[in-house]
Amino acid sequence: MKNYFQKLISANKLAHAYLLVGSSLELALWITQSVYCKEQNACGQCANCRRIEHGNHPDVHIVVPDGTKIKVDQIRELQREAALKAVEGQKQVFIIDKASKMNENAANALLKSLEEPLQDTLYLLVSETKNNILPTIISRVQTLKIKEENRLVSEAEKTNLQLKYLNIYEDCNLSIEQVEQYKDSIDEWVDVISSTLSQNTSNALLSVQTSWDKNFNDKESKQLATVLMQSYVRSAVLIKRGKPSIWEIDVPYSWEQLVQLEKGVNNIQRAIHSNGHFLLAMEDFFIQKI
Incomplete structure (x- = not known):
């Protein structure tokens, strides 16, 4: 999966939004580091990689559940950030962790952003499952199912x-x-x-x-x-x-x-x-x- 994204990033052919099913936040952060990394391989050593790892890159925005749900105000704040120009680079990345936790209003608000994506924005939706994610959202993103051993609980576990x-x-x-x-x-x-x-x-x-x-x-x-x-x-x-x-x-x-x-x-x-x-x-x- 990492090789797949490295090729897309190198060829400048990333889609505007992906749903990473069966994944964790770590993969989304790795993709984001690769987008900003000077070597385009998430080296982990450059300033951009380190700032993303520590959650303080100004053009990277992460939404996580507030309690047990992602709420509409969190998505609206994301939309306000998306309307602004990138602070340092040419692209803003918006990561929505546990995307299946969006309540109905939040999901509908995100749908508007995905229907008319702003230039130079990348949305990475992370979820263990597609359940509870609006079909209209799924239809507007590229869905990638991460291999079986990355499921919530493997057979060995x-x-x-x-x-x-x-x-x-x-x-x-x-x-x-x-x-x-x-x-x-x-x-x-x-x-x-x-x-x-x-x-x-x-x-x-x-x-x-x-x-x-x-x-x-x-x-x-x-x-x-x-x-x-x-x-x-x-x-x-x-x-x-x-x-x-x-x-x-x-x-x-x-x-x-x-x-x-x-x-x-x-x-x-x-x-x-x-x-x-x-x-x-x-x-x-x-x-x-x-």
Whole structure:
């Protein structure tokens, strides 16, 4: 894949936008370094390569999820930067990491930029999967699928990690680093979430004060809890439609309850992002759930 991009850069034939499926931010940074590198090979030694590595090149802009989503304000800021001339070179590069995390408004805003790309701009969208990326965005970029060993979790890693719920983690787009970091507790988190969401209100509130307070005790673990809860709700919707699910959910929900579940998880996310009280938000969620 690197040889492919080196040839394009040398021939000055880069497209205006690429979707790197199954990739990580590292490949996008390598491509960017090659664009600016005096040797056009991401030497890692020149001033441009070093500045890109350290995130302080004025013509390179990286968008990452704000919490669990990429929001429309982040894309609008990207568009404002794109409207300006490059500070030092002839090209600006815009990297969108975890592009599948764009919310609907952000995706629609990006679509406008891709439909009418400004001269001398390069967009690199990085995502483990094409799922949740608008088909209209995919149609306006060149999609490259990175070879199998760069998937989220390889078969060898699955054997090594020995986790029970890898399908759920892949559904949540958790990185290998996150799975590895929390491998001693993340299986228990799934059990806690599944058990609590299947309980009646009084028992669920008791679990929040005990199991949840014990398991989710820092901001990142709380954010991951909401991502896992979103996966749970997605599975509940699939079950409601009579389709296979990666979560084992025995409690039937009405469509109205599913809507309330989704809204409740979003409210918990907002509480975390605004440094609100996580357990109070959880208690309110279970009070309003049924």
